[in-house]
Amino acid sequence: MRKHLFVPLFAILITSLVLAACSASPVATEEPVVMTEQPTEALPDPLAGYLPENTSGEIITAGSSTVFPLSERMMQRFEEEGFTGAITIDSIGSGAGFERFCVNGETDIANASRAIKDSEVESCQSIGREPIEFRVGTDALAIVVSRANDFATDVTRLELAAIFSTAETWSDVRPEWPAEPILRFIPGTDSGTFDYFVEEIFDEDEAPILSASNLQLSEDDNVLVQGVLGSPYAIGFFGFAYYQENAGALNVLAIDGVAPTAETAESGEYPLARPLFIYSTAQIMQEKPQVAAFIYFYLTNVNYEIVDVGYFPASQEALEAAVDAWYAAVGLQP
Amino acid sequence: MPGKKEAAQGTGYPVRKEGLRKRRRVGETIIQSLLFFAGFFSIFTTLGIVYELGKEALLFFRTPEVDPWEFLTGTSWQPHINEFGILPLATSTFITSLIAMTIAIPLGMAAAIYLSEYASHKVRRTLKPILEILAGLPTIVYGYFALMFVTPLLRSLFGNDVVQIYNMASGGLVMGILILPLIASMSEDALNAVPRALREAAYGLGATKLEVVLKVVVPAALSGIAAAIIVGISRAIGETMIVAVSVGAGPNFTFNPFQSAETMTGHIVRISGGDLSYDSIDYNSIFAIGLLLFFITLTLNIVSQRIVRRFREVYE
Numbered sequence: 001m002r003k004h005l006f007v008p009l010f011a012i013l014i015t016s017l018v019l020a021a022c023s024a025s026p027v028a029t030e031e032p033v034v035m036t037e038q039p040t041e042a043l044p045d046p047l048a049g050y051l052p053e054n055t056s057g058e059i060i061t062a063g064s065s066t067v068f069p070l071s072e073r074m075m076q077r078f079e080e081e082g083f084t085g086a087i088t089i090d091s092i093g094s095g096a097g098f099e100r101f102c103v104n105g106e107t108d109i110a111n112a113s114r115a116i117k118d119s120e121v122e123s124c125q126s127i128g129r130e131p132i133e134f135r136v137g138t139d140a141l142a143i144v145v146s147r148a149n150d151f152a153t154d155v156t157r158l159e160l161a162a163i164f165s166t167a168e169t170w171s172d173v174r175p176e177w178p179a180e181p182i183l184r185f186i187p188g189t190d191s192g193t194f195d196y197f198v199e200e201i202f203d204e205d206e207a208p209i210l211s212a213s214n215l216q217l218s219e220d221d222n223v224l225v226q227g228v229l230g231s232p233y234a235i236g237f238f239g240f241a242y243y244q245e246n247a248g249a250l251n252v253l254a255i256d257g258v259a260p261t262a263e264t265a266e267s268g269e270y271p272l273a274r275p276l277f278i279y280s281t282a283q284i285m286q287e288k289p290q291v292a293a294f295i296y297f298y299l300t301n302v303n304y305e306i307v308d309v310g311y312f313p314a315s316q317e318a319l320e321a322a323v324d325a326w327y328a329a330v331g332l333q334p
Numbered sequence: 335m336p337g338k339k340e341a342a343q344g345t346g347y348p349v350r351k352e353g354l355r356k357r358r359r360v361g362e363t364i365i366q367s368l369l370f371f372a373g374f375f376s377i378f379t380t381l382g383i384v385y386e387l388g389k390e391a392l393l394f395f396r397t398p399e400v401d402p403w404e405f406l407t408g409t410s411w412q413p414h415i416n417e418f419g420i421l422p423l424a425t426s427t428f429i430t431s432l433i434a435m436t437i438a439i440p441l442g443m444a445a446a447i448y449l450s451e452y453a454s455h456k457v458r459r460t461l462k463p464i465l466e467i468l469a470g471l472p473t474i475v476y477g478y479f480a481l482m483f484v485t486p487l488l489r490s491l492f493g494n495d496v497v498q499i500y501n502m503a504s505g506g507l508v509m510g511i512l513i514l515p516l517i518a519s520m521s522e523d524a525l526n527a528v529p530r531a532l533r534e535a536a537y538g539l540g541a542t543k544l545e546v547v548l549k550v551v552v553p554a555a556l557s558g559i560a561a562a563i564i565v566g567i568s569r570a571i572g573e574t575m576i577v578a579v580s581v582g583a584g585p586n587f588t589f590n591p592f593q594s595a596e597t598m599t600g601h602i603v604r605i606s607g608g609d610l611s612y613d614s615i616d617y618n619s620i621f622a623i624g625l626l627l628f629f630i631t632l633t634l635n636i637v638s639q640r641i642v643r644r645f646r647e648v649y650e
């Protein structure tokens with residue numbers, strides 16, 4: 001009789017343990033919420049509610065792998081300033097970031113290395129989201145080769161188009177270059193960097209670049225860096241920050257005689273300079289003050305960090321316009 | 335009737351049986367239904383997977399851009415520009431698996447024969463768990479082992495110009511190391527199951543140890559060994575993380591193991607890693623690849639069951 005009782009009792013014990021573990025976790029997360037309310041009421045300053053130390057909760061962001069290092073740095077700074085909640089940043093490409101923001105509605109912020117497309121705005125609106133654009137910086141898309149490559153230092157736009165499409169060997173591009181196959185490492189088809197490159201170099205036609213031989217595509221820019229480092233005959237492109245992180249081992253090519261620098265990127269002289277964005281909506285920012293707080297912190301502090309991360313500041317007007325858009329979204333007067 | 339009842343009471347046996355039947359055993363019922371659900375659950379999951387794969391793959395094959403014949407014979411896979419030829423992915427899967435099996439089968443067999451026939455009890459007791467630890471390592475670790483150790487080794491042996499940084503050879507070799515303990519362990523079980531009497535009879539006829547092993551024990555265990563090899567092949571075809579990390583990230587139609595390519599599983603992992611819209615044809619295409627993979631491993635499993643049944647030698 002005892003033996004028979006033992007098994008169901010044991011089952012009940014385990015079930016109750018599991019239930020106890022489940023119900024224990026919400027208690028732990030409730031605490032910080034209480035903390036956020038008090039200082040807001042105590043301080044008259046309307047911005048106090050948006051200080052990092054006064055907010056908590058979840059912030060979910062996803063999108064461009066180019067914007068990723070910048071957002072990651074801003075997240076670290078935000079946490080250093082006293083934010084106690086959890087921020088997640090997924091580096092999955094701009095297109096996939098908009099997919100999760102506009103179609104699934106899972107994320108609070110979409111990171112993007114290109115402006116949102118009309119079709120994406122439409123899918124956002126169909127789930128009741130009205131995206132707001134915040135310009136955060138400027139990238140100079142870097143065309144890179146390995147340090148071991150001693151022949152290529154600058155290319156024209158036409159040569160660039162040949163290198164990333166029909167040319168089989170380097171000598172097909174310029175006769176004096178070696179007759180070795182070109183190994184191509186490019187961002188995946190849903191990344192904003194890919195979209196931007198195709199738009200600038202191939203006039204929005206993806207077929208030539210995707211039909212190229214020896215082509216490797218990855219959303220993970222570190223995979224591309226590894227690949228380019230692997231051979232003197234490899235070439236790739238990605239955001240300037242990934243070049244700068246590996247500047248000791250990579251050479252960046254000048255395009256039409258213009259090398260990517262802070263000056264040429266800001267002036268627009270470098271042909272592949274492009275804006276970086278984050279997107280959110282007024283509704284999300286009002287419902288989740290921590291999201292509004294993060295964006296405010298991002299916009300007002302990005303210029304202290306952006307050069308160190310490897311990108312270039314956006315113009316003063318663009319940043320001011322972004323801050324104005326933030327005030328309008330949360331319903332405050334600047 | 336009363337006579338019968340009396341007879342029953344006379345033996346005493348059926349009466350006790352009746353009493354037993356009346357007592358409800360709650361614990362037993364609960365356990366039985368739990369076990370039933372456990373069995374049902376795994377079957378239901380399998381059915382669910384087949385249904386989902388089939389549904390999405392059907393969407394893919396129904397789109398006008400896709401020609402099933404071209405899907406099986408085309409040599410270029412770029413779903414983004416409507417090129418759907420599975421061959422670059424299939425050859426890469428085939429080549430990496432082939433390399434893996436040329437490592438895993440001979441070494442795995444040799445290890446199994448040593449452990450089962452030659453090793454002393456003590457050696458066996460230490461070696462087998464170590465071999466099983468090798469099988470328990472997360473495959474992502476093997477992937478970086480391939481990329482960070484095997485690839486540089488191959489490049490220093492054959493030259494940087496010959497061996498690309500991402501290549502099929504290193505992924506295949508490391509996959510072989512991963513599958514080796516699986517084959518060794520399963521074959522060793524099969525060899526161990528061969529009755530002692532068979533060995534002793536062979537020794538009695540004057541056979542040497544090597545003769546006993548190769549001519550008596552291995553043939554007797556053949557069905558188990560064949561099953562081990564086929565399980566190993568399915569594992570190689572389905573293996574994902576090693577090839578995703580070390581083999582490359584672009585479909586490339588090549589038979590040169592030192593070049594980069596992308597296997598079917600590696601492609602699925604890269605494409606589904608957030609880089610796709612859910613309603614696009616690229617997204618549906620990965621289910622078609624998944625379905626093909628499913629059929630390949632299903633066929634292999636059926637073949638392995640046939641082999642086991644056909645060559646099994648039963649000793650009482």
